[in-house]
Amino acid sequence: xxxHTLIKRVVFFSGCLLLLSLFYCCGxxxxxxxxxxxxxxxxxxxxxxxxxxxxxxxxxxxxxFKEDKFIIEMSTMGMFNTSVILDSKAKTIAQTxxxxxxxxxxxxxxxDLVEENAxxxxxxxxxxxxxxxxxxxxxxxxxxxxxxxNVKFDVWYTKELGMENVNALTPYxxxxxxxxxxxxxKMGMELHFAAKSYKDIKIPDNAFEIPASMKIVSKTEMxxxxxxxQ
Numbered sequence: 001x002x003x004h005t006l007i008k009r010v011v012f013f014s015g016c017l018l019l020l021s022l023f024y025c026c027g028x029x030x031x032x033x034x035x036x037x038x039x040x041x042x043x044x045x046x047x048x049x050x051x052x053x054x055x056x057x058x059x060x061x062x063x064x065f066k067e068d069k070f071i072i073e074m075s076t077m078g079m080f081n082t083s084v085i086l087d088s089k090a091k092t093i094a095q096t097x098x099x100x101x102x103x104x105x106x107x108x109x110x111x112d113l114v115e116e117n118a119x120x121x122x123x124x125x126x127x128x129x130x131x132x133x134x135x136x137x138x139x140x141x142x143x144x145x146x147x148x149x150n151v152k153f154d155v156w157y158t159k160e161l162g163m164e165n166v167n168a169l170t171p172y173x174x175x176x177x178x179x180x181x182x183x184x185x186k187m188g189m190e191l192h193f194a195a196k197s198y199k200d201i202k203i204p205d206n207a208f209e210i211p212a213s214m215k216i217v218s219k220t221e222m223x224x225x226x227x228x229x230q
Contacts (some may be wrong), residue, residue: 024223038065038201040062040134040197040198042063047074053153070085071083073227079100091169093108093113104216104221122171133195138156139157140154142154156182157175158178159176166178186191
């Protein structure tokens, strides 16, 4: 029988990772002095310390990118492992889950992603302020939640890695660059992501392939799997 605390963590991880993946889809082939390949590590934490799942928020995420493909990987306790593989040309996201004896993946299309962004609409005001984050020039923007006008925060993004349309299917579509410091919300909990390192390294092509051991399921089946864990 699965421990109730572990179930909460699994449900939350799957939700927040899927939303995290949306911030790196639909990239452009145009780059500004970028090699178009590398790895970014993020620190993550819950925004509201009073939230019942605050202590279960993921503490890190790994984002690998190469040309028009991306992958985000996360794990908890070595038991629940998930990744999101993004193909910006095809405008699809493949989410994989490995938990106990479950190994499955589902593929989402552009319309699926647009619908999932509706609950986190944002008003964004770009500024001319810049600073260096993980060795990259970052640009600041002021953000206001449309559904909660009193909630305001700042985000930072970079243009130095190219991919100016990387946020096309996200609430941050206005910003032309990779987000380095931002907030997202999923499963009723809001998270803060902050880039902590960037490595200009080569990523093997097979890093973006769905493992042959994975069973391909529909989005509905994947959602039902997550629902049944609650």
